[in-house]
Amino acid sequence: MDKKDNKYKGGLIGEYIIYGVFVGIAIFLLVKSFETWNVIQMNTIVWIAFLISLISGVIIAGLFSYLLALRSIKNYVIVIVNDVVKYLQQKSIIPLEYKLEKLKDTISARNKILHFIGIQADRITDLTRQKKEYENTISRFTDFKGQSMLQVNDAKGEIKDVTILFTDVKNFTEFYQKVRVEDVMKFLNIYLTEVVNIIHKNKGIVNKFIGDEVMAVFEAKEGDEKENGHELRALAASFEILKKFDSILNSSGIMLPTPLKVSYGIGIGLHSGPAIVGTIGSKERMEFTVLGDTVEIANRIALASGIGVALISADTYQRIGKKAEVIECEPLNLGGKEGLYKVYIATGINLIIR
Structure with missing residues (x-):
C-alpha cells in the first residue's frame, strides 16, 4: 500500500x-x-x-x-x-x-x-426572503396577474368585454403647487392605497397609475349574475371611492388653502365595451395593458366629471338598467371623438330592483 x-x-x-x-x-x-x-x-x-x-x-x-x-x-x-x-x-x-x-x-x-x-x-434563507420581497413588489405592480382577466394569451392579446373606471383628482396641479412636497406624497400614498383596496374589494384590477389618476378594469367573474355583472361592481366601487375621499384627505392631515377647500376633489368616469387586453413592450421592459376606444372614452368621461360625481356612459347605464339611479346630462363632446356622447350622473344603486 x-x-x-x-x-x-x-x-x-x-x-x-x-x-x-x-x-x-x-x-x-x-x-x-x-x-x-x-x-x-x-x-x-x-x-x-x-x-x-x-x-x-x-x-x-x-x-x-x-x-x-x-x-x-x-x-x-x-x-x-x-x-x-x-x-x-x-x-x-x-x-x-x-x-x-x-x-x-x-x-x-x-x-x-x-x-x-x-x-x-443562511444564503438559502436570504434568497428565499429576497424572492418573497420580489414577489410582493411585483404583485403590487402587476395587480394579481394570475388571478384575473390577465389569464390571456399575452403575446397575441385578446378582445374582452370590460368596464373601465378612471378616477381624476380635480385641481391636482394647483394642489401640489401650494402644498409641501412631502404632504403631496403622503396624500397620494394614502389615497392610492384606499382606492386600490376598494377596487380589489369589488373584484376589479388596477391596471395603472397615471399621476393622480387611477385606471381600473372590471371583467366578468365566475359566479356573476346577469344583473350583478362587472358594470355594477365598477359603479359600486365608484361610490365607495367618492365617499372615502374626504376621510382620506382628513387622515393625511393636510390643511388645504382656502381656495382649494371648495375646488379640490375627485371625479370618476365609467364606460363599458370591448377592449384589447395583452402585453406590450420590449425585452427590457414589458407592461400588461388594456387598449382601445373603451379606455379612451372612460378617461375622457372622468376628465369631464365634476367634483364628487360618478359619470357613466350610456353603454354602461343600458347594461345596468334601472338598478342604477341616475340623472341624465347634456350630451358631451369628449374631444378627439366624433359626435356627442350621452352620459349620466350616477346617484345610487337600487338594490330592490332585480
Whole structure:
C-alpha cells in the first residue's frame, strides 16, 4: 500500500499481527539457545514467552493500527473539507482569497463542515426572503396577474368585454403647487392605497397609475349574475371611492388653502365595451395593458366629471338598467371623438330592483 496515500489505512492490522508472531518466534529461538537450563523448564519458559510475545504483538499491532486509522480518517476528512472549500469558491459563495486554517483533528474538520453548511443555509434563507420581497413588489405592480382577466394569451392579446373606471383628482396641479412636497406624497400614498383596496374589494384590477389618476378594469367573474355583472361592481366601487375621499384627505392631515377647500376633489368616469387586453413592450421592459376606444372614452368621461360625481356612459347605464339611479346630462363632446356622447350622473344603486 502506498504510504503517501491519504485514504483510509486501517486494513494494515493483519501485517502488524504477523510482525508480532515473528517477534514471538525470535524470543522462542533465543530462549532455546540456553541449553544449560533444564529441558522441562526451558520448554515451559519458551511456550510462555511465545504466548506473551504473540499477545503483545497483537495488542501493539491493534493499537498502532487504531492510531493509524484515526490519522487516515483525519486526512480523509481534511481532503473533503478542502474539496468543499473549492466548490464553494467556484460557486462564489465564499471569496477566492479565503484560506482554510490548519485542522487539528476530525472534530475541528466536522465543525468546519457544519460552518459551511450554516453559510449555505443562511444564503438559502436570504434568497428565499429576497424572492418573497420580489414577489410582493411585483404583485403590487402587476395587480394579481394570475388571478384575473390577465389569464390571456399575452403575446397575441385578446378582445374582452370590460368596464373601465378612471378616477381624476380635480385641481391636482394647483394642489401640489401650494402644498409641501412631502404632504403631496403622503396624500397620494394614502389615497392610492384606499382606492386600490376598494377596487380589489369589488373584484376589479388596477391596471395603472397615471399621476393622480387611477385606471381600473372590471371583467366578468365566475359566479356573476346577469344583473350583478362587472358594470355594477365598477359603479359600486365608484361610490365607495367618492365617499372615502374626504376621510382620506382628513387622515393625511393636510390643511388645504382656502381656495382649494371648495375646488379640490375627485371625479370618476365609467364606460363599458370591448377592449384589447395583452402585453406590450420590449425585452427590457414589458407592461400588461388594456387598449382601445373603451379606455379612451372612460378617461375622457372622468376628465369631464365634476367634483364628487360618478359619470357613466350610456353603454354602461343600458347594461345596468334601472338598478342604477341616475340623472341624465347634456350630451358631451369628449374631444378627439366624433359626435356627442350621452352620459349620466350616477346617484345610487337600487338594490330592490332585480
